[in-house]
Amino acid sequence: MAIYAGCFCGSWMVLKRHSVWFALALLCSCAAAERKRTVSEMSGKQMYTLHCMLCHGEDGTLGNGGAKNLATSNISKEKILAIIKYGSANGLMRPFGKGKNPELNAMEIDAVTEYILKLRDGGE
Numbered sequence: 001m002a003i004y005a006g007c008f009c010g011s012w013m014v015l016k017r018h019s020v021w022f023a024l025a026l027l028c029s030c031a032a033a034e035r036k037r038t039v040s041e042m043s044g045k046q047m048y049t050l051h052c053m054l055c056h057g058e059d060g061t062l063g064n065g066g067a068k069n070l071a072t073s074n075i076s077k078e079k080i081l082a083i084i085k086y087g088s089a090n091g092l093m094r095p096f097g098k099g100k101n102p103e104l105n106a107m108e109i110d111a112v113t114e115y116i117l118k119l120r121d122g123g124e
């Protein structure tokens, strides 16, 4: 609570002295520090939107080009991590974590995995 109040008061004083946007940015970063978990969920979602949605769809059920339904999928977390990293055995889903310059690093693959596991319960 004290931290929140501090953040808010600080931002308010900045608001008076500087631009509104700067104060807004400060407010956001305070909120982000308070709620780290939400931030990592967000980035899992952002990565999903960027890299996976085209084939799997927003809720995981699209099935574009033979993509598996992620809402009904029941494979283990280890298998999910592997398929994202190395791609599917039939080559329809490309690898995201292989090679010199992988699209996603291990942390990102973990975040996106946490996100798609939640699609199984019918959303957030």
Ligand code: HEC
Pocket: 047, 048, 051, 052, 053, 054, 055, 056, 065, 066, 067, 068, 069, 070, 073, 074, 075, 080, 083, 084, 088, 089, 090, 092, 093, 094, 096, 112, 113, 116
């Ligand atoms: C080019 C289309 C495409 C993209 C992009 C794609 N996938 Fe896939 N995905 C597929 C296909 C096709 C399959 C089914 C492969 C098979 O038949 O073995 C699949 C299967 C999977 C499976 C296995 C599900 C199961 O139950 O076997 C997971 C998990 C998965 N994808 C997650 C992801 C994630 C996470 C991303 C983004 C990082 C992603 N996919 C991006 C096409 C795609």
